[in-house]
Amino acid sequence: MPDETVVTLKLNQQQLELVDRTVARGVAPDRAALVRLALREYAAAHLGRATTEDRSPD
Amino acid sequence: MSEREKISEWIMPPGTGKAIELLRGQILRVEQIDGGQCVDFNCFNLHDYKEFMHCGRTRTVHGFNPSRGAFMWSAPPRERAMLYILDDTYGRNDVLFPRCSAYVYESAYGFDVHTNCHDIQAEAQREYGLTPDDVHDSFNLFMCTEVTLDGHATMTRQSTKPGDHVDLLALMDVLAVPNVCGADVMRTSNFSLKPIKLTVFAATPADLDAVPDVPRRASQRTPDDFRNPTIKPDRALRRDPTYAPEFPNVPIVVSDLAVVLSAAEFAMLRTLKLDIYGADDAAALRDILFSWWEERFLAAHSGAPAIEAQVASPRRQ
Numbered sequence: 001m002p003d004e005t006v007v008t009l010k011l012n013q014q015q016l017e018l019v020d021r022t023v024a025r026g027v028a029p030d031r032a033a034l035v036r037l038a039l040r041e042y043a044a045a046h047l048g049r050a051t052t053e054d055r056s057p058d
Numbered sequence: 059m060s061e062r063e064k065i066s067e068w069i070m071p072p073g074t075g076k077a078i079e080l081l082r083g084q085i086l087r088v089e090q091i092d093g094g095q096c097v098d099f100n101c102f103n104l105h106d107y108k109e110f111m112h113c114g115r116t117r118t119v120h121g122f123n124p125s126r127g128a129f130m131w132s133a134p135p136r137e138r139a140m141l142y143i144l145d146d147t148y149g150r151n152d153v154l155f156p157r158c159s160a161y162v163y164e165s166a167y168g169f170d171v172h173t174n175c176h177d178i179q180a181e182a183q184r185e186y187g188l189t190p191d192d193v194h195d196s197f198n199l200f201m202c203t204e205v206t207l208d209g210h211a212t213m214t215r216q217s218t219k220p221g222d223h224v225d226l227l228a229l230m231d232v233l234a235v236p237n238v239c240g241a242d243v244m245r246t247s248n249f250s251l252k253p254i255k256l257t258v259f260a261a262t263p264a265d266l267d268a269v270p271d272v273p274r275r276a277s278q279r280t281p282d283d284f285r286n287p288t289i290k291p292d293r294a295l296r297r298d299p300t301y302a303p304e305f306p307n308v309p310i311v312v313s314d315l316a317v318v319l320s321a322a323e324f325a326m327l328r329t330l331k332l333d334i335y336g337a338d339d340a341a342a343l344r345d346i347l348f349s350w351w352e353e354r355f356l357a358a359h360s361g362a363p364a365i366e367a368q369v370a371s372p373r374r375q
Contacts, residue, residue, distance in 0.1 A: 007327070
């Protein structure tokens, strides 16, 4: 598996507005960082602690 | 606590309904006399009948059996809290079932004419110039229903007693229209038709203080906001040759957002990915993004405003 993989989301202007408002709240520094945060937190909530710790990001 | 001032009282005989002007700050008590009687209920903005209570919105916010602490909401695009359920001594109401109708009694039971909630509502509403087409989905008071595992709604008998009541506090001036449910060959009212007592009170300060604050939103629109605020006076539909569509946020424009995932993050994505997305990692990641957002930031389910009051559970059947 490569060290990094680029995934290109397709988001419409309404979806981007919600992303940008969330970033503006200080949840993440930018759009891409917010997506990665969402992925990690969602995984932590739905895959279980052991699994996500095994795959610790960053 | 101060006593409520009684404004009016009415007994609804079986087979009838009553349209009542209920002003903001007044309470309509719908009360069992003998017990065991279902009551269907319609509600309109007294100053604009096109704003009416919407069971769909109400059940989305408060569930299939709204009770004490729930609001009755008007239909989009108004979506205002019209009434507040201040008290409910029985605690079983329904927003799943439609009103019974003449068709039901003809097709299922063979009646040429039979008491039915649609026609009773229409006759009560006629006092205020409304037509049978204006009757809307009913909020069914004291009606015991449930959803079965195979996805059907069913009704059961009820065990209300004399004096059981629902108190509805008007948050705006409304035309409140309760009717004695016409179903005597169904179990909703235990196979008999009984009278119902209606009482209008002036709310006390304590009553008014019990209502949770409901946020006012720009999306709660009125005819002043409509591109076409004029009620159509004729029945036939004809195309407006000057019509130019103005749908909100159209055109929908899609943009790319490239996200660099570490090997660990990509592994998470692959593990979380739902089958419906097949090989489309981007769609799967978009799903995770917005599913996460809902879990982290939504204050209430189904987009409902977070206004549901925390009240003690009323007595259940």
